[in-house]
Amino acid sequence: xxxxxxxxxxxxxxxxxxxxxxxxxxxxxxxxxxxxxxxxxxxxxxxxxxxxxxxxxxxxxxxxxxxxxxxxxxxxxxxxxxxxxxxxxxxxxxxxxxxxxxxxxxxxxxxxxxxxxxxxxxxxxxxxxxxxxxxxxxxxxxxxxxxxxx
Amino acid sequence: xxxxxxxxxxxxxxxxxxxxxxxxxxxxxxxxxxxxxxxxxxxxxxxxxxxxxxxxxxxxxxxxxxxxxxxxxxxxxxxxxxxxxxxxxxxxxxxxxxxxxxxxxxxxxxxxxxxxxxxxxxxxxxxxxxxxxxxxxxxxxxxxxxxxxx
DNA sequence: AGGTGAATACGACGGTGCGTAGTACAAACT
DNA sequence: AGTTTGTACTACGCACCGTCGTATTCACCT
Numbered sequence: 550x551x552x553x554x555x556x557x558x559x560x561x562x563x564x565x566x567x568x569x570x571x572x573x574x575x576x577x578x579x580x581x582x583x584x585x586x587x588x589x590x591x592x593x594x595x596x597x598x599x600x601x602x603x604x605x606x607x608x609x610x611x612x613x614x615x616x617x618x619x620x621x622x623x624x625x626x627x628x629x630x631x632x633x634x635x636x637x638x639x640x641x642x643x644x645x646x647x648x649x650x651x652x653x654x655x656x657x658x659x660x661x662x663x664x665x666x667x668x669x670x671x672x673x674x675x676x677x678x679x680x681x682x683x684x685x686x687x688x689x690x691x692x693x694x695x696x697x698x699x
Numbered sequence: 700x701x702x703x704x705x706x707x708x709x710x711x712x713x714x715x716x717x718x719x720x721x722x723x724x725x726x727x728x729x730x731x732x733x734x735x736x737x738x739x740x741x742x743x744x745x746x747x748x749x750x751x752x753x754x755x756x757x758x759x760x761x762x763x764x765x766x767x768x769x770x771x772x773x774x775x776x777x778x779x780x781x782x783x784x785x786x787x788x789x790x791x792x793x794x795x796x797x798x799x800x801x802x803x804x805x806x807x808x809x810x811x812x813x814x815x816x817x818x819x820x821x822x823x824x825x826x827x828x829x830x831x832x833x834x835x836x837x838x839x840x841x842x843x844x845x846x847x848x849x
Numbered sequence: 850a851g852g853t854g855a856a857t858a859c860g861a862c863g864g865t866g867c868g869t870a871g872t873a874c875a876a877a878c879t
Numbered sequence: 880a881g882t883t884t885g886t887a888c889t890a891c892g893c894a895c896c897g898t899c900g901t902a903t904t905c906a907c908c909t
Contacts, residue, residue: 564798602898638801643814680815
C-alpha cells in the first residue's frame with residue numbers, strides 16, 4: 550500500500566467544476582436542483598476549450614469521491630455539491646490542523662491569525678461569539694440572523 | 700502543463716520525515732543543528748523497515764521543495780525544517796481558506812469552530828487576544844509569557 | 850420500425866508525485 | 880589499499896488527474 554491520502558484532495562479541474570456547481574446553485578437562489586453535465590460544460594467552455602466528455606469524467610470522479618451527489622432527470626443526471634464551499638473549507642482546515650500533530654496549537658493559530666485581515670478577524674470573532682452563545686443558551690436561533698445571504 | 704498544485708503537498712512518508720526532524724530539533728532544546736540522513740533513518744527504522752536510501756531520497760525531495768534546508772557537516776549533510784510545525788500548519792490552513800473562494804467566510808469559520816474542542820477554542824481566544832494586544836499596544840512582548848513550552 | 854441525436858458508460862493514454870530502493874561513485878578512516 | 884560512510888543519480892510501480900475517444904443506451908420523430 551504505497552500511500553493513501555485519507556480525505557480526497559481536489560485537482561485543478563476538479564476545483565473548477567466544483568466552483569461551477571456551487572455558483573450555479575447559489576445563482577439559482579438556493580434552489581438545489583443541480584446542474585447537468587451539459588450545463589457545466591457550457592459554462593466552462595466560455596472560458597476555455599474543453600471536451601464534453603472531460604467534464605463528464607471529472608463529474609463522475611467527484612461523485613465517486615462523494616464530493617457531489619447526483620440524481621436522475623430524464624435520461625440525464627443532475628449533479629450537485631455534497632457540501633457547501635464553507636463546509637468543505639472548514640473540513641479541510643480542520644484536517645490540516647489535526648493531521649500535523651501540532652504540539653503548540655496556540656502558536657499555530659497565532660501564526661494563522663498573523664496572515665488574517667481585520668475583516669477576517671472580525672468574522673472570526675463573530676463566529677466565536679456565536680459558538681459560545683450556542684453552547685450557553687441552548688440551540689435556539691442566535692440573535693443575529695442566520696449567516697448573511699452573501 | 701497538465702496540472703500544478705501551487706504549494707507543495709506532503710506525502711505520508713514525507714510527513715513522517717518532517718515529524719522526525721521537528722522532534723529531533725525540539726528534543727535538542729532548540730539547538731537547531733539539524734539531523735543527518737543516518738539519524739533520521741535510524742529513528743524511523745525503530746518503527747518500521749525502511750531503506751537508508753529511501754530516507755535520503757525523501758529528504759532530497761523535501762529540500763527541493765524547500766521544506767527543509769541543509770548544511771554541510773563534514774562529508775554529510777544536516778537537514779533541518781525550513782519552518783516550524785506551527786508555521787507550516789498555519790500556512791496550509793490559510794491557503795485553504797484563500798483558495799476556496801469562500802463567499803461567506805464567517806460561515807466557514809463557524810463550521811470550523813463546530814469541530815473544535817473547548818481547549819481549542821480557548822487557544823484560539825488566547826491567540827486572538829494576543830493579536831489584538833499586539834495591534835494595539837505595539838510590538839512589545841505580550842503580557843503572557845511567550846507561547847508555552849509545550 | 851428504423852434512424853437520429855442526446856446522454857451515459859467505459860476505458861485509455863500521458864504526465865506527475867510519491868514510496869521504494871539499487872547502484873555507482875567520492876571521501877575518509879584504519 | 881581496502882573498508883566504511885555518505886551522497887548522487889537513476890529507476891520502477893502505482894495512484895491520481897487532465898484529457899478525450901469509442902461504444903452503448905434510450906427516447907423520440909417521421
